[in-house]
Amino acid sequence: NAGVTQTPKFQVLKTGQSMTLQCAQDMNHNSMYWYRQDPGMGLRLIYYSASEGTTDKGEVPNGYNVSRLNKREFSLRLESAAPSQTSVYFCASSEVSSSGANVLTFGAGSRLTVL
Amino acid sequence: DAKTTQPPSMDCAEGRAANLPCNHSTISGNEYVYWYRQIHSQGPQYIIHGLKNNETNEMASLIITEDRKSSTLILPHATLRDTAVYYCIVRVNQAGTALIFGKGTTLSVSS
Numbered sequence: 001n002a003g004v005t006q007t008p009k010f011q012v013l014k015t016g017q018s019m020t021l022q023c024a025q026d027m028n029h030n031s032m033y034w035y036r037q038d039p040g041m042g043l044r045l046i047y048y049s050a051s052e053g054t055t056d057k058g059e060v061p062n063g064y065n066v067s068r069l070n071k072r073e074f075s076l077r078l079e080s081a082a083p084s085q086t087s088v089y090f091c092a093s094s095e096v097s098s099s100g101a102n103v104l105t106f107g108a109g110s111r112l113t114v115l
Numbered sequence: 116d117a118k119t120t121q122p123p124s125m126d127c128a129e130g131r132a133a134n135l136p137c138n139h140s141t142i143s144g145n146e147y148v149y150w151y152r153q154i155h156s157q158g159p160q161y162i163i164h165g166l167k168n169n170e171t172n173e174m175a176s177l178i179i180t181e182d183r184k185s186s187t188l189i190l191p192h193a194t195l196r197d198t199a200v201y202y203c204i205v206r207v208n209q210a211g212t213a214l215i216f217g218k219g220t221t222l223s224v225s226s
Binding site: 004031033035041042043044045048050058059088090092096099100101102103104105106107108109111 | 145147149151156157158159160161164166202207212213214215216217218219
């Protein structure tokens with residue numbers, strides 16, 4: 001029962017480098033999300049995908065791009081990493097119930113350091 | 116501008132009930148109350164959610180006031196492993212599809 005799988009778990013980049021964080025879910029959920037969490041802070045929404053083929057900006061989208069590759073996979077790309085993007089990144093997925101409740105399942109996180 | 120207000124921190128003795136309050140005075144009639152927790156730096160873990168009625172599952176109980184302006188998460192017999200940050204969430208983004216997190220309550224359970 002893998003749930004939501006994120007890779008890599010840890011990554012160190014130099015300023016200006018690019019990289020892609022991968023996320024895959026095996027629960028057949030329609031919606032997927034990327035959040036970031038800075039030290040001592042709550043989670044902030046970067047981008048989300050309500051369904052396959054759609055993506056939308058969240059609270060802090062600047063400096064990021066996303067791709068909903070298929071129903072299972074949702075990737076987050078940093079084109080030119082900056083030290084301000086040092087953070088822990090969490091991917092999540094969900095399916096809205098018939099009653100309207102939206103319960104998210106989170107991955108274990110990807111810790112990114114930009115030097 | 117989170118729609119919830121939680122105390123920054125709380126303490127609880129092991130084996131006692133932990134009662135975590137949350138104020139959400141501007142909640143709309145169709146908005147759910149969700150509770151998650153985050154242990155150390157792990158991914159947030161879903162605990163429970165409710166709309167109007169009190170709810171109970173194997174992890175916790177959720178008590179929502181009749182006017183829905185506040186709620187309480189109850190961990191009936193707290194253990195050291197319940198030490199975590201607990202998030203009460205009612206806010207979603209404009210599209211209604213994503214949960215918006217606040218800063219939560221840090222619960223410290225001690226022996």
